[in-house]
Amino acid sequence: MSGLSFVLKDMLHDRSRVALSVIGMGVVIGGYFILAALSGALSGVLETTSISRNLIVIQNDMIDPSDAILEAHIIQAVQELMPGTVSRISPTVFRHTRVGGQVVQLRAAALEDWQPVHHLKLIEGAWPAHDREVVIGEGLAQSNDWQVGSSVQIFGSDFSISGICRSPGIAFATVWMPIDTFWALFDTNHHYQGLFVQAALGVDPDVLKTRLQNDPRLVDHYAVYFEDNYSRQNIRGVQDMSSLMRLVSGVALLGIVFGVYNATTLSLAEHTRELGILLGIGFSHARLRGLLWVRSLLQALLAFGVGLVAALIYLHAQQSSGPLVILGVPFSMQFTPWMGLSGLAWVSGLAFLGAWLSTRRMFNLRVVELLR
Amino acid sequence: MLVIAEKLTKVYRRGGEDIAALQDIDLQIEAGAFVFIVGPSGGGKSTLLHLMGGMDRPSRGKLTVNGFSIDQAGEDALTRFRREHIGFVFQFFNLLGSLNALDNVSLPLLANGCKPKEARRRSVEVLKQVGLEQRLRHKPAEMSGGEQQRVAIARAVVGKPSLVLADEPTGDLDAANAEAVMQLMLELNRSLGVTFVIATHNEALTRLGSAVYELHAGQLRGR
Numbered sequence: 082m083s084g085l086s087f088v089l090k091d092m093l094h095d096r097s098r099v100a101l102s103v104i105g106m107g108v109v110i111g112g113y114f115i116l117a118a119l120s121g122a123l124s125g126v127l128e129t130t131s132i133s134r135n136l137i138v139i140q141n142d143m144i145d146p147s148d149a150i151l152e153a154h155i156i157q158a159v160q161e162l163m164p165g166t167v168s169r170i171s172p173t174v175f176r177h178t179r180v181g182g183q184v185v186q187l188r189a190a191a192l193e194d195w196q197p198v199h200h201l202k203l204i205e206g207a208w209p210a211h212d213r214e215v216v217i218g219e220g221l222a223q224s225n226d227w228q229v230g231s232s233v234q235i236f237g238s239d240f241s242i243s244g245i246c247r248s249p250g251i252a253f254a255t256v257w258m259p260i261d262t263f264w265a266l267f268d269t270n271h272h273y274q275g276l277f278v279q280a281a282l283g284v285d286p287d288v289l290k291t292r293l294q295n296d297p298r299l300v301d302h303y304a305v306y307f308e309d310n311y312s313r314q315n316i317r318g319v320q321d322m323s324s325l326m327r328l329v330s331g332v333a334l335l336g337i338v339f340g341v342y343n344a345t346t347l348s349l350a351e352h353t354r355e356l357g358i359l360l361g362i363g364f365s366h367a368r369l370r371g372l373l374w375v376r377s378l379l380q381a382l383l384a385f386g387v388g389l390v391a392a393l394i395y396l397h398a399q400q401s402s403g404p405l406v407i408l409g410v411p412f413s414m415q416f417t418p419w420m421g422l423s424g425l426a427w428v429s430g431l432a433f434l435g436a437w438l439s440t441r442r443m444f445n446l447r448v449v450e451l452l453r
Numbered sequence: 454m455l456v457i458a459e460k461l462t463k464v465y466r467r468g469g470e471d472i473a474a475l476q477d478i479d480l481q482i483e484a485g486a487f488v489f490i491v492g493p494s495g496g497g498k499s500t501l502l503h504l505m506g507g508m509d510r511p512s513r514g515k516l517t518v519n520g521f522s523i524d525q526a527g528e529d530a531l532t533r534f535r536r537e538h539i540g541f542v543f544q545f546f547n548l549l550g551s552l553n554a555l556d557n558v559s560l561p562l563l564a565n566g567c568k569p570k571e572a573r574r575r576s577v578e579v580l581k582q583v584g585l586e587q588r589l590r591h592k593p594a595e596m597s598g599g600e601q602q603r604v605a606i607a608r609a610v611v612g613k614p615s616l617v618l619a620d621e622p623t624g625d626l627d628a629a630n631a632e633a634v635m636q637l638m639l640e641l642n643r644s645l646g647v648t649f650v651i652a653t654h655n656e657a658l659t660r661l662g663s664a665v666y667e668l669h670a671g672q673l674r675g676r
Contacts, residue, residue, distance in 0.1 A: 083569050087552070094551030358547045361508055362608065363536025363564040365529070448508040452543075 084368075088376045095348070102344035103383045109340055110388025110428060111395070113333035117420050118396055120326035122412040134286040135198065135308040136278040138293065141301070146175040151273040158298045159278055166289060168281040171198040172273035174263055180233050180256055181225050187235070187256045189263030190277070198277050199248065201257065205229050206244030209259050214243040216257040236266055277308065334427055337381070341435025345377050349443050356443065357451030366444045374436045381432030385425060392416065455616060455648050456482035456505060460514035463500050474500040476671040477514070482650065482664070484615070487642045489659040490652045492668040498652035501668060502618045505650065506539045507531040519615045536565050540609030540647070542638075544621035546601040548593040554580060554604045555589045561612040579607045582644075583637055599630035603637065610641055617641075619651040623658065635661060 092099050138159065140149040151172060159170055171194035176187045188199075192208060195201045201216070206229035209215060215235070217227060222245045227233065231242045235256065246257065264271055278293070280286045286307070293305045306314070349356065359369055396416050443451075458480040465472050474497045482488055490498050503509040504516055507523050508531075516523045521534050540561070548557045555576050562572035580589060583603040593601050602622060609617045619638065623631035635651075635658045642649050651662075659665045665676045 084563075086569075087556070087563075090556070091549075091551045354547065355549055358543075358549070359560070359564075360532070361506070361535060361541050362561045363532060363539075363612070364560075365532045365564075368564065447510075449503045452508070 084372055085375065088372055088379065092376060092379065098347070099380060099383075102340065102347075102380055103387055106337060106340040106344070106381065106384035107387030107391060109333055109336040110385055110424065111391035112388075113330055113337070113427075114388060114392035114416065114420065114424060115395055115414070116326050116330045116333060117424070118392070118414040118416050119412070120323055120330060121417070121420065122414045123320075123323035123326060134280065135200075136280070136286060136290055136293065137306050137308050137311050138276040138278060138299065138303055139274070139306070139311070141304050145177070146275050147177055149175075149274040151276055154298060155303060156273070156276060158296055159276060159293065162289075162292075164281060166281055166284050166292075167278055169194065169198050169279040171277040171279075173199075173275050173277055174260070174269065174272070175274050176263075176267065178236060180235055181227070183225075185221060185256055187258060187263075189258045189260045192259045194277070195246075195257065198279055199257075201246045201248050203244050204247050206242070209243045209262070211241075211243075212259075212262050212265065213238070213240050215240045215262075216244040216246050217242055218255045218257075219245055219247050221255065238266060278305075334431060337384075337428055337431045338435045338438075340384070341377050341381055341432045342439045343435075344380060345373065345436045345439040348376070349373070349439060353443075353451050357448055357453075360448045360451065370440050370444060373440050374433060377432050377436035378429060381428050381435075385428045389421065389424070454481045455484040455486075455519055456480065456650070457517045458505075458514065459516075461501075461504065461511050461516050462513040463497075463504060463509070464512040473671050475504070475511075475668075475673075478671075478673045480666070480673060482648065484648055485642070485646050486648050486650075487639060487661065487663045488648075488650045489662040489665045490650065490668055490673075491654070491656060491659060491665060494654075496668045497671045498668050499620050501673075502620050502650065502652055505616065506541055506618045507534045536561070536612070538615045540612065540614040540617040542602070542605050542609045542617065542619035542622045544624040546593065546598070546605045546625070548601055548604055548608075550593050553590045553592050554585060554596070554607075557593070557604055558607045558611050561608060565612060576607070576611055579611045580604070582641070583607045597630075598626050599633060602626060602630070602634050606634070606637060606641070610645060610647060613645070614647060616648045616650065619649060621652055621654065623653065623655055631655060631658065 138151070138155060139146055140151070143149040156170070156172055159167060163170070171190045173188060173190040177184055178187050190199065195208070203216070204219060206216070215233070221227065227242055229242055229244060233240050233242060248255065278289070280289045290305050290307070293299055299305070356369060360366070393416060396414050399414055458478050461475055461478040461480070462473065463475040465474055478501070490501065492498055500509070504511055504523065505518055507518070507526070511524050514524065518534070519538050521538065523531070523534070526534065549560070555573065558576040558580055559569070559572040562575060563569070577586070577589065580586060583606055585600060585603055585607070588596060588600060593604070596604070606622070609619070622638070623634055626634060638649055638651070639661050641647060653659070667674050667676060
């Protein structure tokens with residue numbers, strides 16, 4: 082009988098308690114993987130590389146662009162740079178509204194700007210041809226199972242989805258509406274809220290940004306951002322949530338230490354006399370500690386398997402029902418091999434830590450104390 | 454002499470008071486002896502066996518077993534000493550419930566670094582000697598008290614120790630099983646030449662001993 086076989090026989094003998102510990106730890110490990118997948122998805126969105134060199138001019142210190150007002154003379158100031166420095170501009174309005182039971186961002190701009198300025202790519206259907214038609218982002222379509230031809234109610238009016246589009250950079254769950262339709266639906270005195278600016282060919286957008294920032298008509302009241310940077314700022318909540326996920330993942334890892342510590346301590350408390358016997362018949366402290374560590378590691382690895390399978394099943398079910406939408410941004414939770422490997426390393430390391438903590442006190446006792 | 458104790462004293466501190474479990478004991482046991490230690494509960498029998506077995510250290514005095522000074526040894530040295538020189542038989546058998554008879558008997562050999570195959574061969578041999586060749590794969594819960602104690606005895610002698618210490622080995626057995634277990638230990642004492650020191654309440658069994666000592670309130674006297 083080898084040491085491993087001894088440990089396996091002991092675990093088999095104690096199978097109901099081992100199963101309970103494994104399931105308990107498996108839940109924590111599964112939770113850790115789900116949080117890690119979510120945190121990874123959130124970070125992925127935040128780390129989306131800037132592929133748009135569009136600039137956006139918006140009122141200073143506006144957290145929500147739908148609260149901003151773009152004054153006509155600002156549009157005029159930028160128009161003066163056309164066509165030499167600025168190739169196109171697109172005054173745009175934003176509004177958060179409830180569509181199909183969830184809060185989404187509604188954007189309205191001139192239809193002819195959608196492709197050249199906003200880089201929308203139609204992946205299904207057609208651009209709106211009538212005043213009761215809208216186009217929606219693919220994230221929104223997936224999360225609600227909306228298709229071309231589906232009917233949605235916006236601000237009390239029925240609209241038909243004429244197409245599904247893909248937008249570069251941060252993919253908001255957005256409803257796109259032609260500006261005239263927007264004016265007809267909302268009474269906003271034809272106020273725009275943000276101005277998208279595209280630099281002319283050969284003009285460095287950074288130079289244009291500096292120039293606009295220093296324009297006396299904009300300075301102090303308006304800010305100029307790269308579109309993606311602004312979007313990223315706009316989803317600070319996602320960043321906070323990502324930090325929170327990382328924190329909760331850390332707590333889950335501590336839960337693994339606690340789980341192994343608990344399982345090993347309980348096992349030690351129940352097997353105190355047996356440990357005394359083993360020491361009495363000549364097993365060294367180091368050998369016994371090694372056997373207990375192997376037992377804890379095996380238990381943690383079993384829990385790892387349970388947690389991994391549970392997390393994969395959950396993530397698969399989650400993916401089947403479409404992406405998760407948080408703050409209007411669709412997320413796709415992915416489990417990567419790196420997550421599995423790092424999780425395995427964490428679980429193994431923390432299992433040793435938990436076992437070491439729990440066996441430390443026990444092995445300071447004399448054999449007779451263990452035999453009592 | 455296999456065991457030499459001089460002024461051996463063990464004091465426990467309980468509830469702020471010092472209680473002498475053993476007091477100035479002088480004892481010599483020859484190699485190959487079959488020795489009984491009798492006396493009432495709490496008289497210090499188990500304490501004396503634990504000290505001789507290197508499971509505890511004396512508070513004062515000297516204790517040498519097979520040339521090894523227990524009173525001066527460190528924890529690692531005591532572990533090695535137990536592994537190489539001592540076999541222990543307990544009242545409640547103290548077998549590991551997760552292991553069958555064969556695996557229980559193999560444990561001291563595995564602790565000693567013996568290869569699993571060799572440990573198995575030697576364990577089977579000893580289990581045959583104690584009459585349990587039909588019970589190799591049985592777990593403790595599947596055996597009677599007498600059989601379990603036979604397994605415990607086999608475990609105590611399988612490593613060929615110089616001294617086997619048995620603490621009330623028949624305390625949990627009926628009279629017939631107690632007699633059988635004691636006869637088995639005597640047979641092993643004679644066939645293997647192993648020294649046995651047995652603590653017991655059962656005065657009737659002491660007739661088998663080569664020497665009998667009485668331990669009362671920590672004081673030892675020969676009979």
